[in-house]
Amino acid sequence: MAEPVRRPSAIEALHPLTKLALMLAAVAAGAALPNLPAVLGVYLLVLVPLAAAGGCLAPFLRTSLRVLTPFLISLLLIQGFFTTGPTVLVRLGPFRYTLEGLLVGLLFSARLLVGMGAATLLMLITRPDALMRGLVERGLPNQIAYIVITALQIVPTFQARARAILDAQRSRGLETEGRLTVRLRAFAPLVGPLILSSLMQIEERAIALEARAFNRPGRRTSLVALHDTRAQALLRWALLAAALALIAVRLLVWRAA
Amino acid sequence: MIAVSGLRFRYTGSEQPALDGIDLSIGAGELVGVVGANGAGKSTLCYALTGYIPHFYAGALEGDVLVAGHEVRRTPVSELAAEAGLVFHNPFNQISGARYTVLEEVAFGLENLGLVPDAMRQQAQAALLATGLEDLAGRSPFTLSGGEQQRLAVAAVIAMQPRVLVLDEPTSQLDPAGTRAIFEVLRSLARTRRTTIVITEHKLGWLASFVDRLVVLHAGRLAADGEPRRVLSEAASQPWGVGATDYTRAAQEARRGGLLPTAGDLLPVTLEQALETLR
Amino acid sequence: MSLDLRHVSFRYPGGVLALDGVDLTVAAGEALAIVGENGAGKTTLVKLFNGLLRPTEGSVWLAGSETRRQTVAQLARQVGFVFQNPDDQLFARSVRDEVAFGPRNLRLPEAEIRARLEQALAEVGLTAAVDRHPYDLSAPERKLVALAAALAMRTPLLVLDEPTIGQDAQGVERLGKLVDQLSAEGRTLVTITHDLDFCLAHFERVVVMAGGRILADGPATEVLQRVELLQQAQVEPPELVQLARGLGWDTMVRTPQAFAEAWTARRAGKDGAR
Numbered sequence: 001m002a003e004p005v006r007r008p009s010a011i012e013a014l015h016p017l018t019k020l021a022l023m024l025a026a027v028a029a030g031a032a033l034p035n036l037p038a039v040l041g042v043y044l045l046v047l048v049p050l051a052a053a054g055g056c057l058a059p060f061l062r063t064s065l066r067v068l069t070p071f072l073i074s075l076l077l078i079q080g081f082f083t084t085g086p087t088v089l090v091r092l093g094p095f096r097y098t099l100e101g102l103l104v105g106l107l108f109s110a111r112l113l114v115g116m117g118a119a120t121l122l123m124l125i126t127r128p129d130a131l132m133r134g135l136v137e138r139g140l141p142n143q144i145a146y147i148v149i150t151a152l153q154i155v156p157t158f159q160a161r162a163r164a165i166l167d168a169q170r171s172r173g174l175e176t177e178g179r180l181t182v183r184l185r186a187f188a189p190l191v192g193p194l195i196l197s198s199l200m201q202i203e204e205r206a207i208a209l210e211a212r213a214f215n216r217p218g219r220r221t222s223l224v225a226l227h228d229t230r231a232q233a234l235l236r237w238a239l240l241a242a243a244l245a246l247i248a249v250r251l252l253v254w255r256a257a
Numbered sequence: 258m259i260a261v262s263g264l265r266f267r268y269t270g271s272e273q274p275a276l277d278g279i280d281l282s283i284g285a286g287e288l289v290g291v292v293g294a295n296g297a298g299k300s301t302l303c304y305a306l307t308g309y310i311p312h313f314y315a316g317a318l319e320g321d322v323l324v325a326g327h328e329v330r331r332t333p334v335s336e337l338a339a340e341a342g343l344v345f346h347n348p349f350n351q352i353s354g355a356r357y358t359v360l361e362e363v364a365f366g367l368e369n370l371g372l373v374p375d376a377m378r379q380q381a382q383a384a385l386l387a388t389g390l391e392d393l394a395g396r397s398p399f400t401l402s403g404g405e406q407q408r409l410a411v412a413a414v415i416a417m418q419p420r421v422l423v424l425d426e427p428t429s430q431l432d433p434a435g436t437r438a439i440f441e442v443l444r445s446l447a448r449t450r451r452t453t454i455v456i457t458e459h460k461l462g463w464l465a466s467f468v469d470r471l472v473v474l475h476a477g478r479l480a481a482d483g484e485p486r487r488v489l490s491e492a493a494s495q496p497w498g499v500g501a502t503d504y505t506r507a508a509q510e511a512r513r514g515g516l517l518p519t520a521g522d523l524l525p526v527t528l529e530q531a532l533e534t535l536r
Numbered sequence: 537m538s539l540d541l542r543h544v545s546f547r548y549p550g551g552v553l554a555l556d557g558v559d560l561t562v563a564a565g566e567a568l569a570i571v572g573e574n575g576a577g578k579t580t581l582v583k584l585f586n587g588l589l590r591p592t593e594g595s596v597w598l599a600g601s602e603t604r605r606q607t608v609a610q611l612a613r614q615v616g617f618v619f620q621n622p623d624d625q626l627f628a629r630s631v632r633d634e635v636a637f638g639p640r641n642l643r644l645p646e647a648e649i650r651a652r653l654e655q656a657l658a659e660v661g662l663t664a665a666v667d668r669h670p671y672d673l674s675a676p677e678r679k680l681v682a683l684a685a686a687l688a689m690r691t692p693l694l695v696l697d698e699p700t701i702g703q704d705a706q707g708v709e710r711l712g713k714l715v716d717q718l719s720a721e722g723r724t725l726v727t728i729t730h731d732l733d734f735c736l737a738h739f740e741r742v743v744v745m746a747g748g749r750i751l752a753d754g755p756a757t758e759v760l761q762r763v764e765l766l767q768q769a770q771v772e773p774p775e776l777v778q779l780a781r782g783l784g785w786d787t788m789v790r791t792p793q794a795f796a797e798a799w800t801a802r803r804a805g806k807d808g809a810r
Contacts (some may be wrong), residue, residue, distance in 0.1 A: 129357050150354035153399060161624075167588050168625035170608040171617040172685065173641030177607045189637070192627030196671055200623070204350035207313060211343050211414065212353060212366035216335035218373045223364040223378065295676050295704040329795070346702075404574055431703050432574045432730050433772040459704060462775065500705025503733050503775035503792055510796030516803045532782045535799060 002096040012125050016134040019126050021236040022050070023118040028243035030114025032250035036103065038108040047117045055099035056124040063124075064117040072109045081107030128152050134226055142220065158194070165193045258307060258421060258455040259283040260334040263320035266310055275301040277477035279320070283470075285420070288443060288449035290464040290485065293474035294498030298459040300345075300473065303425040306455060308334040309341040325420045332520060339370055342414035346426040348406035351413070352398045359401070359409060360385065360394040366417045384416035387442050404435035411442060415452075422446065424456045430462070436460065440467045462502045465489060465526040475498055504531035511535065537564045537599055537614060537692035539585060539722050544594035546580055546748075554580040556748040557594070564692070567715065567725045569735040569756070572745035573770035578728045579620075582747070584706045585726070586615035598693075613642060616691035620698045622682035626670040631662065631681050634670055638689040649688075656684040659714055676702045694718065696727040700734050712738050736760055736774040736790050744769050757788050 011019075029042045051060035080089075085100025122131075133144035169177055169189045176186045209215075264279040276298045283289055291299050304310040306491070308329045311318045322329040325340040330401060346350065356362040364381040372380070385391045388408040393401065398409060407427060414422065422443070428436040444467055446452040460463050464471060464485065471488040473481040475497040481488045492499040493509055501509070505524045511517045525531035539562040546555040554577045559684055562568055570578045584596050587608040596603045616638075619625065628634040635656055639649045657663045660680040665673060670681050679702060685695060700708050708731070715738045717721040718725055735742060735756065742759040744752040746769040752759045759764070763781060766773045771783075776789055780796050789795040 001802070006764040050403065080668075127357060129355070129361075136678075147353050149356075152580075153354045153357075153397075155400060164619075164621070164624045167583075168617075168619050169627075171586055171588065171612050171615075172625065172638040172689065173609050174605065174637075175609040191625050193623065195624045196627070200671070201350050204345070205352075206346060206350040207309060207343075208345075209353060210309075210313070210334045210621060211307070211338050212417070213335045213338045213369040214353075215333075216338075216369055221368055221371050221374060221377070223361055223368060223374055223381070225374065241262075293704075295674060295702075402574060426702065432770065434573060434770050459702075498704055498706050499612060500627075500708070504779060506792035507776060507779060507795040507799075510792045511799050512797055514800030516800055526780060528778050531779050535779070535783060 004073060009055045009125075011050060013227065015226055015232050016126050016232075017138070018228075018232045019122060020131065020134070023122045025096040025239040025243040026118040027115050030111050030118070030244050034248040035043070035154055036107045036110055039107065039114060041109070042114050043117055047114065051121055051124070053200060054121070054125040060117070060121055060124055063120045067116050067120070068109065068113050071112055075109050075112070076102065076105040079108065102172055130224075130226065131223060133224075137226070146214075158198070161197070162190065162194055165190055165197075168193075173216040258287075258325060259455070260323040261305075262321070263300075264305060264322060265319040266316055267287040268301075268314065268316040268481075271316075274477050276305065277317075279477075279479055281472065281479065281482070283453055283455065283488045285453055286447050287470060288447040288454045288468045289456070289470045289472060291455060291457040291467035291472045291474060292459070292461065292464065292492075292499050293457075293480075297474040297498070298477045299474055300425050301477075303345070303423045303455070303457060305329070306421070306423050307341045307407060308332060308337040309482070330528060336371075338366070338419070339417055341360050341421040341423065342417060342421050343413050344410050344422070344424040344427050346429045348410050348430065351410035352406065353509055357397055358395050359371040359390060359398055362398045362409065363390075363413045363416045366413060370417065380418060382417050387415065387445065388412040389438055404431050404438075407431055407435065408438060408442075411439060415442075415446060418450070419452070421453045422455070424454070426457055426459070428458065428460065436463060443467065459500070461489060461500065462504075462527065465502070473499055486523050486530065489526045493524055502526055504528060506529065508534055538562065539607065539693060539724070539726075540597040541581075541584065541591075542595050542597065542663075544581075544584060544591040544596060546584065546589060547592045548578075554748050555584075555591075558748075560743065560750065560753070562693075562724060562726065564724055565719070565722045566741055567719045567739045568727070568741045568743060569739035570726065570728045570743045570745060571730070571732065571735060571766075571769070571771050572751075576745040576769070577748040578745055579697060580748075582726060582728060583694055585693070586611045586617055588617075593714075609641070612691070613690070614691055614693060616686040616689050616694040618683050618686045618694070618699060621703065622675075622678040625682060625685070626678060629638055630667050631657070631670055631673075631684075634668050634681055635685045635688050638685055642689065644710075644807045652688040652690065656688040659687055659717075660684045661710055676707055677705070679703070680707070691723075693724040693726070696729075698728055698730065700729060700731045708734060715739075730764075732760065732772060732774040733776070736776060742809070744771065748772070757790065762789050801809055 026042055026046055030039050033039050051057045080097045080101035081095050083098060083101035083104050085098035087099035088096045089099055090097040129149050132149055135206055136142055136145045174186050175182050261279050261281040263323065264276055265274055265284050266276045267274040291302060293299050305322055306324055311330060319323055327337055328342060329337065352425050353362060353365050356365050360381055363384050364377050366375040367380060385394055388411055390408055390412055401409060440463055443454050447454050468485055471485040472479060473488060473492055480497050481491055489501065490507060493501040493505050504525055508524050525534045539558040539776050541558055544555055544558050558581065566614060572578055580589060584591055587603050587606065598614060626634055632653060635653050636649050639652050657666055660683050662680055662684060670678055684802055703711065712734060715725060739756055742756045743750055744759060744765065751769055752765055754760060760774055760777050763773045776795055780788055789798055
């Protein structure tokens with residue numbers, strides 16, 4: 001997962017729910033707007049400047065484009081060959097690659113790009129725990145927020161753990177280097193310790209949480225206050241309204257791809 | 258501060274009781290060490306003092322455990338936690354995973370208790386200072402070393418300023434420097450905040466130097482309870498499986514040579530005592 | 537089974553230099569203890585023995601051939617490893633299967649595997665636990681299961697990473713006897729430990745590490761007397777060393793019995809001189 005950039009910027013200082021609203025609106029726009037230039041416009045004229053303002057333009061471009069690439073290729077191929085249309089660009093036996101198909105593929109890819117770009121940007125400019133805290137303040141159950149955050153922090157440690165287990169088993173003669181069958185056979189003695197020790201870890205962690213009064217009924221407070229302004233609150237409502245409007249218009253008026 | 262009477266506990270599915278009749282009374286500000294062979298009931302006692310037994314570990318519980326005025330059996334752990342904290346020996350599993358910085362991790366318990374942010378900050382920072390972690394306040398807990406993580410576990414519990422602190426082999430994974438850091442924090446808490454501290458350990462030398470009182474658990478029962486030197490002297494010739502420091506053993510062996518004044522005198526447990534005895 | 541580390545350095549991918557030009561030769565049958573504070577590079581060093589880590593500079597030679605040419609699993613036939621955290625390797629449903637795992641990987645006949653299993657469990661005192669699930673045992677017992685699993689492989693070189701952590705007095709004593717016995721059998725033993733008293737009693741040679749370098753390497757009787765050096769490496773000298781020093785002795789003793797003999801002799805000498 002991309003690490004939030006540590007340099008403070010105006011974008012990062014926004015309330016996490018504002019950032020979430022921005023991204024959701026961008027995704028809605030990307031899904032609803034009717035043509036390629038409009039959708040690309042969301043990416044280039046909204047997301048990219050926001051990323052630049054947030055000081056994370058390079059990682060944003062890198063990640064969103066990198067994630068898109070496999071989808072781009074398959075979408076262009078599938079849509080190009082399987083969308084019927086008059087303008088044939090390439091003929092491959094019985095298969096026809098059409099211009100219309102290419103355009104459809106590009107449009108789908110652009111929508112996907114906006115979606116992934118919005119998610120990437122959100123992760124880059126928002127600390128996950130701040131986002132969760134924002135949601136908890138609005139009524140998200142504390143337990144769910146906890147699960148999301150710990151998943152983000154603890155799952156990466158599984159990698160280190162898996163490596164340690166792998167080392168331990170190799171040291172007992174388990175061959176892991178070599179032919180594929182050898183490597184596959186090595187799987188079982190690795191999975192067992194990982195799952196078992198993870199379960200034990202979870203149990204001990206649950207106990208440790210109790211010792212920190214996690215399940216105590218009553219009001220919870222927060223060490224770090226999230227800074228919010230009326231302007232941002234209004235902006236969020238506006239964005240939400242705009243997103244809903246775009247979706248409504250899309251469903252009712254623009255019925256093209 | 259801690260009053261245990263007639264405590265008996267048998268884990269579900271176990272034939273033998275883990276604790277078989279414990280009567281123990283500990284006052285505020287006492288720093289008490291608990292020693293015994295593995296399986297003697299040290300961890301079980303730690304859980305019983307902090308409510309994990311009976312609330313998390315199922316079994317047959319008899320007797321009364323009163324901690325900081327609360328009857329443990331009747332108080333939910335999340336409520337008891339503010340008064341009686343538990344630190345156990347795996348540092349990694351005590352990181353909540355819910356916070357991204359050391360400072361917030363330490364304040365996590367205080368947030369759950371609903372403290373005002375100013376009070377939280379003050380208590381959390383005091384805890385970091387006490388455990389020597391103030392320079393690491395902004396780091397992610399997962400980037401800390403094992404010794405640092407164990408200090409973090411201690412800090413996170415003491416930030417809640419419990420009146421009772423129970424630690425189950427907290428230094429087992431630490432090197433001597435890390436061990437010293439933990440013991441010094443505990444002594445400071447007992448002296449300055451009158452925190453009642455119960456610590457189980459195998460490291461006899463450290464215990465003898467730092468605790469006021471030593472308790473021996475043997476097969477689920479209290480075999481000895483008193484001044485560390487006296488208890489460890491006795492333990493050296495009893496089948497409790499407690500072991501002895503090399504100072505004690507050296508003096509024991511020297512006694513056999515016949516040139517050392519014999520039984521009736523206490524055996525030495527620490528270096529100072531050994532030098533005094535053997536000079 | 538001689539082990540030869542020739543000017544090895546190890547740098548972690550992140551850039552941290554964990555080992556800095558270390559030279560170490562371990563002859564067959566030696567019992568060596570490596571001491572030093574956490575982060576000194578001890579575990580990194582021993583992981584070079586069986587190929588878990590490969591040196592970024594320098595070379596590692598085992599029984600005359602470079603380890604670079606062999607996989608970890610191949611080196612496991614000669615180098616047994618007991619990790620600090622047994623939960624990293626315990627995966628079988630019974631202690632029996634766990635301990636037999638290593639020998640099975642070596643493709644030994646069943647009868648041989650059974651014999652080794654029995655012996656290994658007897659050596660760690662867990663014969664009664666043979667059919668129990670490892671995770672039903674306590675943490676110190678799981679450590680002993682991991683040890684038994686390594687013992688069953690009967691490797692000429694055995695590495696123990698902090699074997700005494702969490703063990704009670706009886707457990708430490710049993711480990712000590714086991715170390716002495718393995719040593720007497722001619723196995724090469726390398727241990728990492730914070731328990732300097734255990735080290736003093738059972739290991740002939742001590743290597744002190746700090747900051748990825750070896751500060752001292754020599755007979756236990758010599759190295760463990762260098763109190764200032766030990767303290768510089770953040771290591772607590774053994775209790776008997778501190779005692780002898782405090783009494784003004786210039787010799788060292790390794791066991792309480794030896795201490796008593798020396799002390800009695802001196803006391804008798806003093807009394808005799810009056």
